[in-house]
Amino acid sequence: MSEFFTDLGTALPRLVEEGLRDTLLSFLGGAVLMVLVAVLLGLATHQGPIWLRGISRAIVEFFRGTSLVVQLFFLFYALPTLTGVDLGSMWTAILALGLNYGAYGAEVVRGSLAAVPKGQWETATALSMPWATKIRRIIWPQAWALMLPGFNNLLVMLVKGTAVVGLVLLNDLTFESEQVRREVGTWPAFLAALIIYFLIALVVSGVLRVLERRAQRRLGLGDFGSQKERRTDDETDDAAPAHAGVA
Amino acid sequence: MPTDSTPTTEAATSTDPAPRIEFEDVEKKFGKTTVLKDLNFTIGRGERVTLIGPSGSGKTTILRLLMTLEDLTDGYIWVDGDPLTHDRRDGKRVELKPKQIAQVRKRIGMVFQQFNLFPNMSVLDNITEAPIHVLGQSKDEAKENALTLLDRVGLRNRADAHPTQLSGGQQQRVAIARALAMDPEILLLDEVTSALDPELVGDVLGVLEDVAETTDITMLIVTHEMQFARDVSQRVMMFDGGQIVEEAPPEEMFTRPKNERTQKFLEAII
Ligand SMILES: Nc1ncnc2c1ncn2[C@@H]1O[C@H](COP(=O)(O)OP(=O)(O)O)[C@@H](O)[C@H]1O
Ligand SMILES: [Mg+2]
Numbered sequence: 299m300s301e302f303f304t305d306l307g308t309a310l311p312r313l314v315e316e317g318l319r320d321t322l323l324s325f326l327g328g329a330v331l332m333v334l335v336a337v338l339l340g341l342a343t344h345q346g347p348i349w350l351r352g353i354s355r356a357i358v359e360f361f362r363g364t365s366l367v368v369q370l371f372f373l374f375y376a377l378p379t380l381t382g383v384d385l386g387s388m389w390t391a392i393l394a395l396g397l398n399y400g401a402y403g404a405e406v407v408r409g410s411l412a413a414v415p416k417g418q419w420e421t422a423t424a425l426s427m428p429w430a431t432k433i434r435r436i437i438w439p440q441a442w443a444l445m446l447p448g449f450n451n452l453l454v455m456l457v458k459g460t461a462v463v464g465l466v467l468l469n470d471l472t473f474e475s476e477q478v479r480r481e482v483g484t485w486p487a488f489l490a491a492l493i494i495y496f497l498i499a500l501v502v503s504g505v506l507r508v509l510e511r512r513a514q515r516r517l518g519l520g521d522f523g524s525q526k527e528r529r530t531d532d533e534t535d536d537a538a539p540a541h542a543g544v545a
Numbered sequence: 546m547p548t549d550s551t552p553t554t555e556a557a558t559s560t561d562p563a564p565r566i567e568f569e570d571v572e573k574k575f576g577k578t579t580v581l582k583d584l585n586f587t588i589g590r591g592e593r594v595t596l597i598g599p600s601g602s603g604k605t606t607i608l609r610l611l612m613t614l615e616d617l618t619d620g621y622i623w624v625d626g627d628p629l630t631h632d633r634r635d636g637k638r639v640e641l642k643p644k645q646i647a648q649v650r651k652r653i654g655m656v657f658q659q660f661n662l663f664p665n666m667s668v669l670d671n672i673t674e675a676p677i678h679v680l681g682q683s684k685d686e687a688k689e690n691a692l693t694l695l696d697r698v699g700l701r702n703r704a705d706a707h708p709t710q711l712s713g714g715q716q717q718r719v720a721i722a723r724a725l726a727m728d729p730e731i732l733l734l735d736e737v738t739s740a741l742d743p744e745l746v747g748d749v750l751g752v753l754e755d756v757a758e759t760t761d762i763t764m765l766i767v768t769h770e771m772q773f774a775r776d777v778s779q780r781v782m783m784f785d786g787g788q789i790v791e792e793a794p795p796e797e798m799f800t801r802p803k804n805e806r807t808q809k810f811l812e813a814i815i
Contacts, residue, residue, distance in 0.1 A: 415661075417657060417659050417661040418661060418663065420612075420614050420657070420661070421655075421657065421661040421663070423612070423613065423614060423650075424612050424614070424653075424654065424655040424657075424724075425654075425674070425675035425679060425723070425724075425727060426647055426650050426651045426675065426679050426727070427675060427678065427679055428647070428679070431678045431679065435674060435678060436663055436665070436674075439665035440664065440665055516665055517664040517665055518664050518707045518708060518709035518710070519664075519709075
């Protein structure tokens with residue numbers, strides 16, 4: 299038993315040193331691209347003229363309907379041969395993750411836009427707001443609060459989704475745990491990877507929940523109330539990054 | 546705010562005799578259901594008209610067509626003689642571009658049954674948002690106007706409140722102030738007190754009576770408050786099945802309705 303913990307003690311710092319960087323980079327890059335793709339495709343599928351809706355729908359269905367692994371291989375092996383564009387491992391991983399998860403995110407964005415009450419859209423029109431003003435000032439702040447739980451879900455899935463980037467030769471946590479496994483055995487190696495993935499997911503989810511509470515409070519939802527209550531809430535919010543730091 | 550001049554001044558002095566609003570052969574279908582057909586009427590400048598009629602008779606649809614919230618299936622709507630969504634060119638009916646529609650739409654404001662305050666901003670910001678971002682007013686100017694309007698609706702002390710902290714009646718008064726902040730020529734009011742607790746109705750109607758008295762805004766009012774209709778409007782139009790079945794000044798309409806359907810309707814609601 300104590301040997302198990304010694305092995306775990308060997309595996310953990312090795313994974314953090316050797317594998318964490320690529321996992322985090324592909325996650326962060328993938329997350330940024332995911333949100334970008336989700337917003338663009340989500341807006342296009344909900345608000346675009348009919349032809350743009352068709353195109354963006356097709357893009358969403360394509361990336362949702364084909365496997366991430368195939369997309370990775372295509373971008374990494376086929377794209378350079380076909381077009382001469384070689385993105386390299388990290389950009390390939392980020393692009394594939396961002397497009398794939400972004401396609402799911404587009405549905406989250408579209409659903410959230412559709413969930414903003416019709417009266418809000420109509421009132422903005424009745425006040426003669428141009429489309430961009432209506433979206434930016436009225437609709438988006440409300441839809442944002444609705445899409446955060448969906449994004450939370452997707453980002454946690456994206457953390458785990460980065461486990462395939464070893465296929466394009468990145469030294470991520472999963473790849474490194476395969477290496478460490480040879481020295482310390484299967485259980486300690488995979489348990490170490492599991493712990494690190496779990497902690498990353500926990501931080502991501504925690505950050506998103508803070509954002510969610512902020513967004514809801516701005517809409518007067520959730521625990522919004524008297525000044526006093528609000529101040530208490532702010533304290534809880536300020537404490538959250540501290541927890542994240544410990545994690 | 547257009548606070549001066551009596552309702553008739555502009556009509557009397559204007560060189561352009563075009564009515565403020567004209568519906569010409571208006572048709573509205575939802576899918577295969579025809580809601581309005583061959584509808585023709587005009588509303589004068591500064592006139593205040595109440596629309597009554599049973600549920601489903603098309604009153605809301607008329608207001609929503611004017612606010613461009615519904616597509617006009619056929620016919621024309623003219624505002625000050627300008628086409629709202631469709632123009633007649635060489636005898637042909639042509640749809641206007643969104644930019645052109647926006648120009649005329651700016652003259653029209655609407656207050657909804659459900660208030661629809663923006664939950665992502667304070668009461669004050671609800672009112673200043675469109676003046677700043679649509680009319681291009683400076684923040685200070687918009688804020689000053691908004692505070693004056695809040696004063697008028699009796700809510701100046703709630704400027705920094707969040708919409709959810711207000712009662713329904715207060716929210717509706719803010720919604721009225723928000724519509725007025727755009728300085729509309731035409732104000733559309735669709736059952737603005739129907740969602741309110743009875744004890745809150747009076748304050749909202751009081752505000753609207755004040756607006757009617759002190760401005761020359763043309764008003765189209767859908768309401769079940771007959772006393773209010775009598776107090777503020779110069780004309781009442783009774784609708785049934787998308788048709789005007791009777792129109793008359795409120796005194797006449799409410800005391801000696803001629804049409805049988807009007808009589809039945811008024812008996813039922815009074
Ligand atoms: N979006 C819609 N789709 C289908 N039918 C509608 C829609 N809006 C209104 N209608 C129909 O149009 C008719 C007139 O409705 P409305 O203008 O709301 O009447 P009112 O305001 O006088 O009660 C009703 O029969 C209603 O069912
Ligand atoms: Mg109605």
